[in-house]
Each structure stands twice: as structure tokens, then as C-alpha cells.
Amino acid sequence: MIRINENFNKLKASYLFVDIARRVEKFKEENPSAKIIKMGIGDVTRALPEACIKAMHAAVDELASEESFKGYGPEQGYAFLREAIATNDFKSRGCNISADEIFVSDGAKCDTGNIQEIFAQDITVAVPDPVYPVYVDTNVMAGRTGLNVDGRYENLVYLEANEANGFIPEIPATTNIDLIYLCFPNNPTGATATKEQLTKWVEFAKANKALILFDAAYVAFIRDNEIPHSIYEIEGADEVAIEFRSFSKTAGFTGTRCAYTVVPKKCIAYTKSGEAQSVHPLWNRRHSTKFNGVSYPIQKAAEAVYSPEGKAQVKELIDFYLENAKIIRESMSSLGYKCTGGDNSPYIWVQTNSDSWEFFDTLLNKAAVVTTPGAGFGNCGQGYIRISAFNSRENVIEAMERIKKALNK
Numbered sequence: 001m002i003r004i005n006e007n008f009n010k011l012k013a014s015y016l017f018v019d020i021a022r023r024v025e026k027f028k029e030e031n032p033s034a035k036i037i038k039m040g041i042g043d044v045t046r047a048l049p050e051a052c053i054k055a056m057h058a059a060v061d062e063l064a065s066e067e068s069f070k071g072y073g074p075e076q077g078y079a080f081l082r083e084a085i086a087t088n089d090f091k092s093r094g095c096n097i098s099a100d101e102i103f104v105s106d107g108a109k110c111d112t113g114n115i116q117e118i119f120a121q122d123i124t125v126a127v128p129d130p131v132y133p134v135y136v137d138t139n140v141m142a143g144r145t146g147l148n149v150d151g152r153y154e155n156l157v158y159l160e161a162n163e164a165n166g167f168i169p170e171i172p173a174t175t176n177i178d179l180i181y182l183c184f185p186n187n188p189t190g191a192t193a194t195k196e197q198l199t200k201w202v203e204f205a206k207a208n209k210a211l212i213l214f215d216a217a218y219v220a221f222i223r224d225n226e227i228p229h230s231i232y233e234i235e236g237a238d239e240v241a242i243e244f245r246s247f248s249k250t251a252g253f254t255g256t257r258c259a260y261t262v263v264p265k266k267c268i269a270y271t272k273s274g275e276a277q278s279v280h281p282l283w284n285r286r287h288s289t290k291f292n293g294v295s296y297p298i299q300k301a302a303e304a305v306y307s308p309e310g311k312a313q314v315k316e317l318i319d320f321y322l323e324n325a326k327i328i329r330e331s332m333s334s335l336g337y338k339c340t341g342g343d344n345s346p347y348i349w350v351q352t353n354s355d356s357w358e359f360f361d362t363l364l365n366k367a368a369v370v371t372t373p374g375a376g377f378g379n380c381g382q383g384y385i386r387i388s389a390f391n392s393r394e395n396v397i398e399a400m401e402r403i404k405k406a407l408n409k
């Protein structure tokens with residue numbers, strides 16, 4: 001008898017986007033002429049940088065003749081891209097990360113979801129609340145949690161991000177944590193962590209023989225040079241942290257697909273008997289067994305992000321979204337709503353002073369603007385909405401004018 005992995009039955013269906021779609025449909029039926037503006041989108045809206053397009057075209061042409069044709073590439077990624085990443089994203093900020101510690105992949109979603117496979121079944125996992133759901137659901141599927149009770153899975157430790165701690169989870173009182181997921185700049189709150197705050201997490205990991213999984217998918221939005229761009233800017237982090245990055249939000253690769261994971265050779269985990277073991281060979285084995293590499297034209301396009309033209313174009317791209325974010329943040333603040341994010345992040349986390357869904361409905365019904373209710377990201381998201389800066393300038397300005405009219409009666 002073929003049997004299922006019953007851990008999947010524990011997964012709480014995410015009604016968030018289904019529920020949003022249902023409410024938007026109902027609004028459309030009742031207001032057929034309304035022009036809806038979607039400010040809830042977690043996807044980029046602008047075209048790929050010119051440098052990436054050129055590199056991709058040239059790479060496709062290489063595949064057109066037998067002399068320069070490429071079949072399977074290295075599973076870990078081509079050296080040209082891994083070298084460019086190590087030099088530009090790490091060495092340039094004083095982080096001693098080398099090309100062979102970088103694993104190129106087709107997405108940070110897959111990487112943050114797959115990484116847990118190399119760790120033991122009976123470890124204790126800590127996740128932020130509110131959270132990017134991938135971290136939680138992949139551990140549920142793997143059987144590391146109990147059932148979902150009142151919005152939280154049993155056996156998971158929830159690291160609360162709220163107004164009181166400035167949306168940076170505090171170091172937990174319990175030392176019984178083995179794997180810690182952190183994400184900065186954060187999705188959904190837009191919060192960024194200082195060097196001091198990250199240092200505390202690295203020290204906690206060291207003291208407790210734990211490991212940090214650091215998701216830096218939004219690093220390109222950091223404009224304040226004092227904010228760490230990488231966990232490896234913290235001394236000793238290469239022994240206790242794995243970092244995830246993506247070209248998705250950096251250079252508009254959400255549909256193109258390219259990302260990477262950094263596993264330093266010094267990074268350590270332990271056997272049951274307490275013997276230290278490097279994590280790098282484990283991930284190398286996992287990655288090369290189950291993955292056959294990102295396509296050559298896409299890796300060439302990603303490499304172009306680091307060319308002088310690519311850098312300038314990516315900066316222009318991100319500056320555009322950051323200007324949107326500033327407009328949103330200033331508008332919502334001027335209406336008296338407390339906001340986080342939106343300066344070194346494309347997301348603005350707005351305190352609604354009411355139920356998330358109630359506020360969502362008000363913006364939909366009175367302004368025809370769609371946002372994302374914070375409650376959909378975890379219990380600590382109740383009382384917030386997330387507004388995204390991924391949109392056209394026109395839409396952002398019009399959405400903010402409509403919201404002003406709707407709320408500032």
C-alpha cells in the first residue's frame with residue numbers, strides 16, 4: 001500500500017492569497033468600473049537591466065554553434081559567476097568568502113526550503129514571527145513540528161518581531177535552539193538589523209552550538225552603509241552561519257531564476273556524539289545530487305549584474321523602487337500610521353490600529369487599493385498590513401492619494 005507523508009496533513013492551508021483574491025473578486029463584482037491598484041505584490045514590476053539582456057542574448061548565440069555550445073555545467077555554478085559573486089558581494093565588504101563556498105541555484109526559495117535536509121530530524125528550530133512561510137512549511141513537511149494550534153506549530157520556537165523590540169527578535173531565554181532562521185532586510189516588516197544586533201545572534205549561535213540561516217534576498221535595498229549587508233561582516237559568523245541571496249529582487253530575476261547560497265568551509269555542525277563536522281561537503285553532496293545547475297544564459301545574465309553597466313543599471317532599478325517606498329512611507333506616516341521599513345527595504349509595514357483584515361477591507365472598499373494583511377504572515381502580524389513598493393510610480397502616487405481621501409475624512 002502506497003502511503004503518504006502525513007506531515008503534509010499538518011500543513012495549515014495558507015488562505016492568505018486565496019482570501020485576498022476572493023475579497024478582490026467580490027469588490028470587482030460590486031464595483032465593475034473601479035480601477036484596482038495592487039500594492040500587495042511581492043514580485044518586481046520593471047524590466048531586466050539592459051546589461052543582463054545583452055549578456056543573455058550573447059550567451060544564447062554561443063549555444064547556437066557547436067564550437068561554443070555548452071551542455072551540463074558544474075552543478076555549483078560556473079566559475080565566472082562564483083568568482084564575480086565572491087569578489088563583488090563579499091570581498092568588497094571585507095568578508096573572506098571564496099568562490100568555492102558559493103553554490104549557484106535557481107532560487108532562494110528552493111535553497112531556504114532545501115537546506116534543512118542536511119540537519120538532523122530531532123533538532124529545535126526557531127523561526128521569526130511574522131515570517132516568510134517557506135522556513136516554516138518545509139520544516140513541517142520534514143516532520144520537525146507537531147500540529148498547528150492557534151496559528152502556531154507545536155515544537156517550533158517563534159521569535160517575535162513587534163513594536164516593542166523594533167521588529168528585531170530578541171535573543172531567546174532558552175538555549176535549547178539548534179537552527180535559527182533570520183531575514184534582513186525583512187520580508188514582511190522591512191526592518192533591518194544593526195551590526196550589534198547581528199553580533200548578539202552570532203554569539204548566541206556560538207555559545208549554543210547552533211546554526212544561523214541568514215536570508216539576505218533584499219540586500220540590494222540597503223542604502224545605509226552602516227547596516228551589515230552580509231552576516232559574514234560579523235566576526236566569526238563563517239563558523240555558524242549560512243547565507244542566502246538571490247538575483248530576484250536585486251536585478252528583477254523573479255521570472256529568470258538565479259540565486260546562490262554561501263556555505264563557508266569553516267561552518268560547523270555536529271554528529272549525535274558531539275563530533276564537529278564541516279557543513280560544506282554535506283551541502284555540496286545534497287546540491288550536486290539533486291540539482292543539475294542553472295542554465296548558461298541565465299548565469300551569464302547574472303554575471304552581467306557585476307559589470308560596471310550592470311551595477312549602474314541595478315542601482316537605478318532599486319533607486320526607483322526605493323523612491324516608491326519613500327512615497328508610501330511618508331504618505332502613511334502623514335496620516336498618522338506608524339511605519340517600519342521602506343527606507344532600506346521595498347516593504348512598508350504599517351501599524352493599522354485595528355484588525356489586519358478590517359483595515360485591508362477599508363482600503364479595498366474605499367480606495368480600491370489591495371494590500372497584504374499582516375496576520376497572514378503569523379500571529380505577530382495581526383494589526384499590520386504590508387504595502388509593497390514594487391509598482392509603477394503612477395500607481396503608487398494614485399494609490400496614496402486615494403488612501404488619503406479614504407482615511408482622512
Ligand SMILES: *Cc1c(COP(=O)(O)O)cnc(C)c1O
Nearest residue numbers: 107108109132187217246248259
Ligand atoms: C523573494 C524572496 C526570496 C527570493 O526567492 P527566489 O526563489 O530567489 O525568487 C527569498 N527570501 C525572501 C524572504 C523573499 O521574499
